[in-house]
Amino acid sequence: MRDGVQAAAASDRPIAAERTISPPGRALPGRHGGTPMSSHGRTRRITRTAALVAAAAIAAPAGLLAAAGNASAAAPTCRTDQLKASWTDKGTAKSGAPTGEQETAVVELKNSGSETCTLKGQPGVSLTEGRNSETLRNSSDKPEPKPVSLDPGKSTTFTLVFLSEKDEPRQGFTPKTAVVTPPGNKDTVDLPWKWGPVTKQESATHPGNWVGPVGASVDVSSGKEAGKSGPGKVDCGSGRHGLSVRAVTTHGKGACPTAHKVADAYGKALDAKKKPPVTVTVNGAAWKCDEKQGKVNPYQECVSTKERGEKVQLLS
Template identity: 45%
Template sequence: MQRTRNIALCVAAGALVSSVSAAVPAVAAPGSPACKNVALSWAGGTARPGGGSDQQETARVRVKNSGGSTCSLLGAPSVMLTTNGKPETLLQQPGGNTVNLAPGKTATFAITFLSDSGKNGNEIIRPDQAVVTLPGGTVKALTWRWGSVTRQEAASRPGNYVSPIA
């Protein structure tokens, strides 16, 4: 009985740590200035405008240093898909290496999501934008053009997530 209780406590603690780690924003690389002067743009992936494939899709985002000096990024950005101001926060994948961006240079990250046609009975959102908070705190928004997305915030294994910047 005690062993079963201990296992249950460990599982609950692991779930708590997983949910907390998803909410911790990435930070600027130590000793390097955060990227403040950047431009974001869509950069390919499997997602198609209008969406509705009922599959997991990937939309790549390009981060361009539009400032006059090198800056650094470390980790995955925070991304919220918003629908009339209501957010769906995507899980941040852990890890990543420091990316130093010289003026005019670019890096990318991927937004992976479950595209949804609305025919499957899933709870969906129809995002109008992706609000991106880069490591270091710079916030930018991109117009969402990939159609409806299956809501995943409460899923135990979310299919919507963001990769570290590379």
């Protein structure tokens, strides 16, 4: 290495021009006329180039080794057996207190291992009770998953969103266990369920039960129900006959429970062989329900006669 550097340094010195004296009567012009370069000049120029190439070749492996070191430093995926799962008190759900509204339950995943690891994406979650089960879906319109790095002893959280069943027990069940599969794993961890009855949503086009990615907060208050934010159209999951229930509202929070009551009252009227238009009464307010034709498929719509702009749509 030292000899190569010295050779490169020596080659940086100016090279003295040499004159070649030709015999009388014979001219040895250079490529463009004039005095040609001697063989010694060409040798020195080749030596200088070779030294520079050698120095560059010696420096290159250091950069490659640094890149390889950075790649090898990437933390592996957290394994299920090194994660400790537990409920937190950060969600809206209360133990044993069904509300008939959409609630959240937050799970903490703590790295109980001795090495740093990473998690990214939505966990798999199934709520089970004997033969009954409800698998919470993931959806592309939920918060964008981002990698979360967990040092030993550190933790992250993810959120379950579910419809708390209160008035129609036949539409739901009370899970005993939440079976959690951390992202990037096949093994599961069980958590005892303590949040009361859940409305079944697996057959819904726009389910009200879903799971968010690790490291992302989810807020269903102020109308952020089923992943849709603010006043407007709120997908409330499935209702009677498996139809998807949608609230068109100016309020937001509380729209889904009312929408399900309207949908259920309208469904009972249809079951009684009544033909649209039908007027149903929910919470002392009248709703006029009728069939509508969408751009592709027909649907049912109930319009409040008490509050302007409040509607409930039933979609197949």
